[in-house]
Amino acid sequence: MTWTDRLLxxxxxxxxxxxxxxxxxxxxxxxxxxxxxxGEEEYARYPLDQPRRVxxxxxxGTTVVEIAEGGARVIADPGPRQICVRAGxxxxxxxxxxxxxxxxTVEIIGADPRYDxxxx
Amino acid sequence: xxxxxxxxxxxxxxxxxxxxxxxxxxxxxxxEAALPSPLPGVKPGLANIITVTACWLYGWRVAAWIxxxxxxxxxxxxxxxxxxxxxxxxxxxxxxxxxxxMARALPGTGPxxxxxxxxxxxxxxxxxxxxxxxxxxxxLWLLLPPLMTAAIVFGVLNGIMAxxxxxxxxxxxARDGHEAT
Numbered sequence: 001m002t003w004t005d006r007l008l009x010x011x012x013x014x015x016x017x018x019x020x021x022x023x024x025x026x027x028x029x030x031x032x033x034x035x036x037x038x039g040e041e042e043y044a045r046y047p048l049d050q051p052r053r054v055x056x057x058x059x060x061g062t063t064v065v066e067i068a069e070g071g072a073r074v075i076a077d078p079g080p081r082q083i084c085v086r087a088g089x090x091x092x093x094x095x096x097x098x099x100x101x102x103x104x105t106v107e108i109i110g111a112d113p114r115y116d117x118x119x120x
Numbered sequence: 121x122x123x124x125x126x127x128x129x130x131x132x133x134x135x136x137x138x139x140x141x142x143x144x145x146x147x148x149x150x151x152e153a154a155l156p157s158p159l160p161g162v163k164p165g166l167a168n169i170i171t172v173t174a175c176w177l178y179g180w181r182v183a184a185w186i187x188x189x190x191x192x193x194x195x196x197x198x199x200x201x202x203x204x205x206x207x208x209x210x211x212x213x214x215x216x217x218x219x220x221x222m223a224r225a226l227p228g229t230g231p232x233x234x235x236x237x238x239x240x241x242x243x244x245x246x247x248x249x250x251x252x253x254x255x256x257x258x259x260l261w262l263l264l265p266p267l268m269t270a271a272i273v274f275g276v277l278n279g280i281m282a283x284x285x286x287x288x289x290x291x292x293x294a295r296d297g298h299e300a301t
Contacts, residue, residue: 004226005233005279012240012272019265 030110031091034072036065037105048072048091048108058102065106078102137174138182142189145170149194161263162270165239165278168216172235172282175220177289183220187213204254208246215245231286232279239275243267 001009036043038056046052046067053075054065061078071091074084079101087097093110131139149167157163167190175183191213195201200209219241223234247264 001232001283002228002230004228005230005236008226008229008233008236009272009276012236012275016265016268016272019268023261023265 031070031093031095031108032111033109034065034067034090035107035109037107039103043104045109056102056104058099058104060102063099063102063104072106072108073097074099074104074106077104134178134182137178138185138189141170141174141182142186142193145186145190146193146197149190150197153194153198159266159270161267164274165242166281168235168238168242169278169282169285171216171220172231172238172279173285173289175224175234176231176282176286180217180221180224184217187217207253208249211249212242212246216242218245230279231283232276235279235282236272236275239271239278240268243271 031048033045033047035045036054036056038058043056044054046054048067048070051068052066054067056063056065058078062076063074063078063084064076066073066075071089073089074087074097077085077099079099081101084097084099084104084106087095090097090106090108093108095108097106099105145167148170152163152166171183171187171190174186191206191209192201195203195206195209200206216238219238220234222241223229223237226233229237243264247260247267251260
């Protein structure tokens with residue numbers, strides 16, 4: 001290993017070490033509000049800094065959304081598979097919980113949206 | 121007697137080197153493709169030992185030929201020719217050649233530096249290609265730090281192996297009968 005090699009190695013290690021905070025650091029900015037959709041329409045939009053409990057009516061029954069400590073989660077849903085309940089706490093802009101049978105969507109929004117949609 | 125309408129092609133010293141080393145690199149490439157990878161995207165890239173050695177001993181042009189031949193022939197053998205894998209591989213190979221060109225431009229770089237720069241450039245080129253061609257999703261960049269870390273580790277290890285190989289090849293006079301007189 002020559003001295004140039006050693007310098008290159010040090011520079012590479014430093015550069016890659018800097019990549020971690022840069023790319024893994026804060027993503028998507030601050031979560032600001034939660035937007036709740038019922039069917040085709042926006043049902044409500046609440047700031048995340050005030051705790052509250054929202055009951056959203058849907059075709060199957062009532063989906064209950066809890067807002068607390070800068071995040072939101074679905075605590076009860078009439079859907080058979082409970083997918084949106086298991087989505088757990090949402091606290092990053094772009095996080096979503098979809099209660100499809102009851103046609104309710106819970107979505108966290110931030111100052112600037114991370115992406116419009118994701119397709120798999 | 122009409123003059124022959126063709127000119128027999130003479131293979132020169134570099135052609136033979138390219139063919140031999142590309143065959144060697146190809147064998148390593150295919151053997152490595154059979155190995156399971158602990159993480160998607162992390163591969164030791166042992167074939168680059170040959171590329172680095174060739175670049176050091178015989179110049180960048182020989183290394184470029186070996187890289188392109190290995191990737192195209194490797195694509196045929198592994199069955200990924202013209203698939204996304206192949207294009208990622210090609211982007212990485214061309215990136216690595218860029219890294220080697222950079223290493224040659226720097227004063228006092230040894231084989232380890234060659235290998236390190238090539239590995240890093242390989243990874244960056246591959247990510248850029250993946251972003252442009254296949255997955256323009258911001259989540260892709262979350263993979264970059266760990267893969268760049270792997271690039272440093274394997275770049276240095278391959279460089280050390282290339283250095284050993286260069287020492288071995290340089291320690292005795294070449295006696296393959298194809299040397300220029």
